[in-house]
Amino acid sequence: MNPISNRINNLPISATLSMASKARELKNKGIDIISLSLGEPDFNTPEFIKKAAIKAVNDNYNSYTPVDGYLELKKAISKKFKRDNNLIYSPSQIVVSTGAKQSIANVCMVLLNPDDEVILPAPYWVSYSAISKLAEAKPVVIPTSIKNNFKITPKDLEKAITPKTKLIIFNSPNNPSGIVYSENEYRALGEILKKYPYIYIISDEIYEHINYGNPIFSFASIKELYNRTITINGVAKAFAMTGWRIGYIGAEEWIAKACNKLQGQTTSGANCIAQRATISALNAPIQEIEYMISEFKNRRNLIIKLFSKIKGFQVNIPKGAFYIFPNISEYFGKSIKGKKINDANDFSLFLLEKAHVATVSGEAFGNKNCIRISYAASVEEIKKAAERIKKAVL
Ligand code: GLU
Numbered sequence: 001m002n003p004i005s006n007r008i009n010n011l012p013i014s015a016t017l018s019m020a021s022k023a024r025e026l027k028n029k030g031i032d033i034i035s036l037s038l039g040e041p042d043f044n045t046p047e048f049i050k051k052a053a054i055k056a057v058n059d060n061y062n063s064y065t066p067v068d069g070y071l072e073l074k075k076a077i078s079k080k081f082k083r084d085n086n087l088i089y090s091p092s093q094i095v096v097s098t099g100a101k102q103s104i105a106n107v108c109m110v111l112l113n114p115d116d117e118v119i120l121p122a123p124y125w126v127s128y129s130a131i132s133k134l135a136e137a138k139p140v141v142i143p144t145s146i147k148n149n150f151k152i153t154p155k156d157l158e159k160a161i162t163p164k165t166k167l168i169i170f171n172s173p174n175n176p177s178g179i180v181y182s183e184n185e186y187r188a189l190g191e192i193l194k195k196y197p198y199i200y201i202i203s204d205e206i207y208e209h210i211n212y213g214n215p216i217f218s219f220a221s222i223k224e225l226y227n228r229t230i231t232i233n234g235v236a237k238a239f240a241m242t243g244w245r246i247g248y249i250g251a252e253e254w255i256a257k258a259c260n261k262l263q264g265q266t267t268s269g270a271n272c273i274a275q276r277a278t279i280s281a282l283n284a285p286i287q288e289i290e291y292m293i294s295e296f297k298n299r300r301n302l303i304i305k306l307f308s309k310i311k312g313f314q315v316n317i318p319k320g321a322f323y324i325f326p327n328i329s330e331y332f333g334k335s336i337k338g339k340k341i342n343d344a345n346d347f348s349l350f351l352l353e354k355a356h357v358a359t360v361s362g363e364a365f366g367n368k369n370c371i372r373i374s375y376a377a378s379v380e381e382i383k384k385a386a387e388r389i390k391k392a393v394l
Contacts, residue, residue, distance in 0.1 A: 007134065010133065011130055011133070011134060012126075012130055012364070014126055014127060014130070014364075015126050015360055015361065015363075015364030015365075016037065016038060016039065016126055016360055016364075017038075019037040019038075019348075019358055019359070019360045020035065020037050020038040020358070022352070022358065023035040023037055023352070023358035026352075026356075031356060032356060033352070033356050033357070033358055034356060034357045034358070034377070034381050034384055034385045034388070035358045035377070036357060036358060036359055036373045036374045036375070036377055036381070036382075036385055037358040037359055037360050037372075037374060038374060038376075039175060039237070039321070039322060039323060039374050039376060040242045040374075040376055041237065041240040041242070041292060041296075041322075041376050042376055042377055042378060043240040043292050043295075044240060045239065045240050045241050045244070045277075046239065046240070046281075046288060046289070048280060048284065048288070049239060049241065049277050049280055049281045050277070051280075052276055052277045052279070052280035052281075053273050053274070053276065053277040055276075056272070056273045056276035056277065057273055061272045061273060061276055062272065063272070064268060064269065064272075065269045065270070065272045065275055066269065067260050067263050067264045067268060067269045068094070068095040068096060068256065068259070068260040068263065068269065069094065069095065069096025069248070069269065069270065069275060070096075070272075070275050070276070070279070071091060072279055073096055073275050073276075073278055073279050073282075074091035074094040074096065075091055076278070076279045076282040076283050077089070077091075077094050077096070077248050077250070077282060078090060078091055078094060078250075079282070079283070080233075080282045081231070081250050083286075084208065084209075084216060084286070085205075085208075085216065085218040085220070085221060085231070086218075086221055087218055087220050087221060087226075087231065087250060089231075089250035089251075092253050092256065093250055093251055093252065093253050093256050094248055094249065094250055094256060095248060095249050095251075095256050095259045095260055095263065096246065096247075096248045096269070096270050096275060096278075097246075097247050097248065097249070097259075097263060097267075097270055098245045098246070098247070098267055098270045098271070099234060099236065099245040099246065099247045100204065100206045100232050100233065100234035100236065100247030100248075101127055101247065102245075102247060102267070103232050103234070103247040103248060103249045103259075104127070104128070104131060104169070104202060104204065104232055104247075105131050105134070106249070106259040106262055106263060107202055107230050107232075107249060107251070107255065107259065108131045108132055108134070108135040108137070108167070108202075109134075109135050109262055110255060110258040110259055110262060111166060111167055111200055111255070112132065112135040112136070112137040112166060112167065113136070113137070113166075114136040114137070115136070115137070115138060115164060116137040116138070116164060116165075116166035116167070117137065117138050117139075117140045117162060117164040117165045117166060117167075118132040118137050118138065118139050118140065118165075118166065118167045118168070118169060119140050119142060119157070119160050119161070119165060119167070119168040119169070119199075120132075120139050120140065120141050120142070120168075120169055120366065121141075121142045121144065121152040121156075121157075121168075121170065122141045122142060122143050122144060122365065122366030122367055123144070123150060123174070123176050123177050123325060123362060123365040123366050123367040123370070124141075124169065124171065124365060124366050125171060125175045125176070125204070125365070126364040126365055128169045128171075129141075129366070132167075132169075137166065137167075138164075140160050140162075140165070141366050142156050142157065142159075142160050143366070143367070144156075144367075145327075145367075145369070146314055146316050146325075146327045146369075146370070149179055149316060150174070150177040150179045150316065150325065150367075151179055151181065151185065152189070153188075154188045154189055154191060154192045157189055157192050157193075158192050161192075161196055161199070165196070165198075165199050166198070166199065166200060167199065167200045167201070167202060168193070168199060168200075168201050168202070169202045169204065170189075170201060170202065170203050170204065170219060171203075171204040171206075171207075172186075172205075172207075172320070173207035173208070173210060173211055173318075173319065173320025173321040174207075174320070174321060175206075175207065175321050175323060176321075176323045176325045176360070176362070176365045176370075176372035177316060177318065177323070177325040178300075178316070178318020178319065178320055178321045178322070178323050178324060178325065179316070179318060179319060179320075180211060180214045180318075180319040180320040181217070182214060182217070183215070183217040186217050186219060186222065187222065190219070190222040190224075190225055193225055193228075194224050194225065197228070199228065200228050200229075200230065201219050201225060201228055201229045201230070202229075202230050202232060203218060203219035203220060203229055203230070203231050203232065204232045205218060205231060205232060205233050206232065206233055206234055206236065206237055206247075207237055207320055207321040208233065208238070209237075209238040209286070209289065209293060210237055210238065210293060210296055210320055210321055210322060211293075211319070211320040212293075212296075212297050212300065212319055212320060213319065214319055214320070218231055219231070220250070227252055229251070230249050230250075230251040230255060231249065231250040231251070232247065232248075232249055233247070233248060233250075234246055234247030234248060235247075235278050235281050235282070237321075237322075238289055238292075239281045239289060240292065241274075241277075241278075241281065244271070244274040244277060244278070245270065245271065245274060246270055246271075246274050246275065246278045296322050296375070296376070298379075299322070299375045299377075299379060299382060300318060300322070300324075300375060302375075302379060302382055302383075303324055303373070303375045303382050303386075304317060304324065306382065306383065306386035307324060307326060307373070307386060307389075309386075309390075310386065310389055310390050310393065311390075311393055311394075312328055312330040312331050312393060313326045313327075313328060314326055314327040314328075314330075322374055322375050322376040323372050323373065323374050323375070324372075324373050324375065325362065325365075325367070325370045325371070325372050325373075326370060326371060326373065327369045327370050328344065328347050328369070328370065328371055329344075329369040329370075331347055331393075336350060336354075336392070336393055337350075337354055337392065339353075339354070343361075343363065343368055344361040344362045344363055344367075344368055344369065344370060344371050345361040345363055347361070347371060348360060348361040348371050350392070351371075351389060351392065354392040355385070355388040355389045355391070355392035356388060357385045357388055357389055359371045359372060359373050360372045373385075
């Protein structure tokens with residue numbers, strides 16, 4: 001008998017992390033893999049942030065922190081919310097966690113009961129559905145396609161709402177499609193949500209700064225939705241700090257308190273050195289990270305240009321994050337180099353085996369026609385990957 005709990009047996013493995021580990025394994029065997037699977041900036045953490053961490057070590061920051069984060073950090077987050085999002089969250093409305101992923105998991109555990117429904121506009125980040133299920137709730141997916149630029153309409157949203165809907169998890173700039181909703185689009189969706197006061201909104205804004213032109217907008221800045229919105233953010237993507245694992249929420253105080261209670265029984269809070277480093281990241285002028293954003297923009301332009309020319313790749317034009325999500329369904333039912341392609345999983349594996357390029361199948365993101373390609377990689381790697389794929393599909 002399998003002694004592992006049903007909860008874990010039923011939990012899918014994270015597709016992004018498993019592809020990254022597969023690529024790592026092959027690399028360790030000496031195979032020259034180009035890894036475009038993980039959404040992870042390839043920059044170093046900026047020097048001033050590293051210095052703050054070193055100082056924290058030398059200043060003997062080694063004890064438990066408050067479960068919901070240092071007050072000084074929560075004050076910096078509160079200032080950041082005001083500066084970047086025009087949102088007022090006092091420190092008592094903020095909880096710092098071990099990455100935005102834990103922030104999302106906390107909120108789901110705190111709000112969801114068995115059989116509650118969670119609306120996920122697809123494509124969605126892989127962990128939203130897994131975390132919802134872990135909380136014994138039921139994901140309700142709203143499909144979209146490249147034809148409508150992967151965006152849901154107010155009509156789509158209203159059709160998905162039932163009396164059991166408890167939560168919607170919204171993410172813009174979006175992982176994996178890179179689409180960015182405009183303020184008007186947010187407001188139109190907001191008009192629907194205003195009619196259903198029992199629905200809560202997780203607004204995952206982790207990619208807010210990796211945004212090529214659109215002004216930043218937050219769900220919680222719609223006055224009538226502020227009380228029901230939980231704003232998620234973190235330092236991983238904008239500050240090249242993925243491994244430091246710092247995420248946070250801004251929410252109504254009762255939600256923050258419940259997350260604090262849960263965290264007090266699970267992790268006791270986020271790492272003390274990473275928290276000190278995050279204070280300096282958030283207090284710095286945002287211009288400090290502009291060089292990374294402009295480099296991502298160059299790479300986006302390059303990847304669109306190169307990948308649009310590859311046979312069978314229908315490429316969308318992302319306005320944010322660092323992914324493209326091409327539709328490759330033209331290959332389904334065909335054989336390339338003796339390998340039958342039935343779906344996006346087969347195609348992604350084909351690229352790994354025959355082109356030595358790691359991508360992630362769209363299936364885990366709720367779209368079976370696409371694959372996700374991360375361009376958080378060097379220009380050389382992007383060029384080489386395009387060449388290899390072009391050859392492989394010939
Ligand atoms: N969020 C990143 C990605 O989608 C990191 C991996 C993960 O946590 O899923 O690639």
